[in-house]
Amino acid sequence: MSTTQESAPAATPSAQPTATQDIPGIVQRARERFNEDVTRPLAWRDAQLAGLAEFVTKEADAIQEALRDDLRKADFESYMAEIWPLTIEVADARKNLKRWTSPRKVKTPSVLKPASGVLRPDPLGVVLIVSPWNYPMNLVLAPLVGAIAAGNCAVLKPSELAPATSRLLAERLSNYVDGECFPVVEGAVPETTALLDQRFDHICYTGGARVARIVMAAAAKHLTPTTLELGGKSPCIVHDSAKLGVTAKRIAWGKFMNCGQTCVAPDYILVSESCHDALVKELKSTIDEFYGSDVQQSPDYPRIVNEAHFDRVAALIDPDKVAHGGQTDRSDRFIAPTLMTDVTADDAVMQDEIFGPVLPIIKIRDVDEAIRMVNSREKPLALYLFAEDKGVEEQVLSRTTAGGVTVNHTILHLSNGNMPFGGVGESGMGAYHGKWGFDTFSHLKPVLKKATWIDPPITYPPYTSWKSKLLSLFG
Numbered sequence: 001m002s003t004t005q006e007s008a009p010a011a012t013p014s015a016q017p018t019a020t021q022d023i024p025g026i027v028q029r030a031r032e033r034f035n036e037d038v039t040r041p042l043a044w045r046d047a048q049l050a051g052l053a054e055f056v057t058k059e060a061d062a063i064q065e066a067l068r069d070d071l072r073k074a075d076f077e078s079y080m081a082e083i084w085p086l087t088i089e090v091a092d093a094r095k096n097l098k099r100w101t102s103p104r105k106v107k108t109p110s111v112l113k114p115a116s117g118v119l120r121p122d123p124l125g126v127v128l129i130v131s132p133w134n135y136p137m138n139l140v141l142a143p144l145v146g147a148i149a150a151g152n153c154a155v156l157k158p159s160e161l162a163p164a165t166s167r168l169l170a171e172r173l174s175n176y177v178d179g180e181c182f183p184v185v186e187g188a189v190p191e192t193t194a195l196l197d198q199r200f201d202h203i204c205y206t207g208g209a210r211v212a213r214i215v216m217a218a219a220a221k222h223l224t225p226t227t228l229e230l231g232g233k234s235p236c237i238v239h240d241s242a243k244l245g246v247t248a249k250r251i252a253w254g255k256f257m258n259c260g261q262t263c264v265a266p267d268y269i270l271v272s273e274s275c276h277d278a279l280v281k282e283l284k285s286t287i288d289e290f291y292g293s294d295v296q297q298s299p300d301y302p303r304i305v306n307e308a309h310f311d312r313v314a315a316l317i318d319p320d321k322v323a324h325g326g327q328t329d330r331s332d333r334f335i336a337p338t339l340m341t342d343v344t345a346d347d348a349v350m351q352d353e354i355f356g357p358v359l360p361i362i363k364i365r366d367v368d369e370a371i372r373m374v375n376s377r378e379k380p381l382a383l384y385l386f387a388e389d390k391g392v393e394e395q396v397l398s399r400t401t402a403g404g405v406t407v408n409h410t411i412l413h414l415s416n417g418n419m420p421f422g423g424v425g426e427s428g429m430g431a432y433h434g435k436w437g438f439d440t441f442s443h444l445k446p447v448l449k450k451a452t453w454i455d456p457p458i459t460y461p462p463y464t465s466w467k468s469k470l471l472s473l474f475g
């Protein structure tokens with residue numbers, strides 16, 4: 001792993017779309033491999049997971065280079081947010097493979113005894129993983145870990161908007177894992193549409209809610225279940241009991257990482273009036289501390305993915321409300337970390353997910369007002385609360401809903417593989433990470449096994465009155 005940032009990005013390789021006429025055959029071959037029982041043996045699954053781990057570690061330099069080309073990500077950030085979480089995810093799956101795949105015993109009601117019951121995890125078959133551009137390596141391979149562990153084949157569709165990462169996956173992943181069981185299909189809308197015409201046993205889609213509706217409609221034709229990992233406006237509530245110095249650092253870290261292009265980034269701040277000015281001051285000095293006085297020169301600050309997203313995010317900045325930052329440079333796809341104050345719910349920046357380095361700050365009178373504002377919107381993917389007051393914490397947790405919550409930090413709840421990662425309502429459905437990923441790509445098949453040494457005739461016809469009386473005793 002290289003930890004230094006190279007200043008001159010290499011030429012971005014263009015993604016090479018898979019020919020759409022080849023797509024049915026690619027999916028068919030994966031299905032044949034699944035039907036040949038290739039993916040079921042635990043030793044095979046473990047070997048594929050080991051191959052995946054090897055890809056991530058041996059190709060770490062190439063992965064960092066691709067992420068630099070696609071998003072000008074700092075090598076440290078690529079390691080922290082893409083490579084390292086993958087190594088943890090794979091190691092966790094390998095360590096727990098035997099336990100996760102073992103039948104799970106359940107209690108048997110006395111009316112059914114003598115009998116025993118288990119839930120037996122079955123692989124689903126051939127799954128489709130469609131991923132976005134913002135964490136383009138992690139969001140392809142992290143769901144793949146669960147899919148492999150559960151014994152599936154998986155067709156991978158990386159984002160065309162991160163072409164260097166897409167190319168790297170298409171060219172090299174098959175050197176480490178079975179390329180027929182885990183093929184990479186490159187391309188954009190036509191290729192994804194061709195994929196969605198095929199029948200899959202599960203679709204895991206990560207991206208925006210508009211395309212999620214297209215994915216779900218296509219899945220409905222085949223009655224294919226879907227996991228939808230979406231986004232939305234994730235609120236960050238700062239109560240006046242919060243420790244403002246550490247609060248500012250943790251918000252700025254979560255917001256400006258990857259130039260704000262993070263699904264769980266704090267989208268906007270709701271801050272108690274009494275500590276508003278102090279928080280803004282702390283955020284300003286934190287941004288300077290993180291990226292220096294000329295952020296555009298900082299090797300640690302990425303770029304907006306393309307011109308279209310640059311134009312969208314830049315248009316959200318109202319110069320009259322900028323409290324810090326606001327500088328943009330379209331030729332470099334650079335937008336400075338920007339704080340906006342005196343923002344209202346009617347402002348353009350408060351309409352949709354920002355997905356960029358613009359942070360609106362809204363004053364609230366009390367925690368009730370913050371809860372009302374959060375609940376007046378769609379259910380967010382993440383919610384952040386900064387407060388030392390336990391009563392406030394309980395109020396916010398018990399009266400709001402979100403895909404996940406971190407208290408007194410940002411982003412971190414999704415780094416704990418013991419917790420599911422996913423949205424709720426408009427921010428998504430289903431979840432993965434750790435055992436949750438394994439379960440997502442499994443069918444927990446209930447198996448009841450009945451003893452034959454005794455066979456009381458109570459449920460068999462003729463249904464006599466003594467049988468009715470006996471049955472009612474179990475009611």
Ligand code: NAD
Pocket residue numbers: 130131132133134135139157158159160161187188189192193206207208209211214229230231232262263264353355381423428
């Ligand atoms: P994107 O444009 O890369 O699209 C995602 C995938 O959908 C790509 O593979 C793309 O080829 C495919 N696609 C695009 N249009 C399509 C169409 N018409 N038909 C079929 N497939 C199509 O990514 P995006 O949507 O810009 O991603 C950003 C969104 O993703 C944000 O809302 C963000 O919050 C969310 N996101 C969520 C998570 C999460 O884990 N919950 C992670 C990252 C991003």
